[in-house]
Amino acid sequence: MSETTQTPRRLAHDYLARRTLAPEPLPTREEVRCELGWALIVAERQAQAERDERN
Structure with a gap:
């Protein structure tokens, strides 16, 4: 599996600063994670774990 790094x-900070100026409420943690692509990291780790279990 490729190495991943934290955003x-x-x-x-820049993302939240932009969102602070928006008229909508601040995003949830889940929305921030999605925007930064963290969900992709979790999905890749799960897929890798499934591949490892099959081998």
């Missing part, structure tokens, strides 16, 4: 804090 830089600056990227998360």
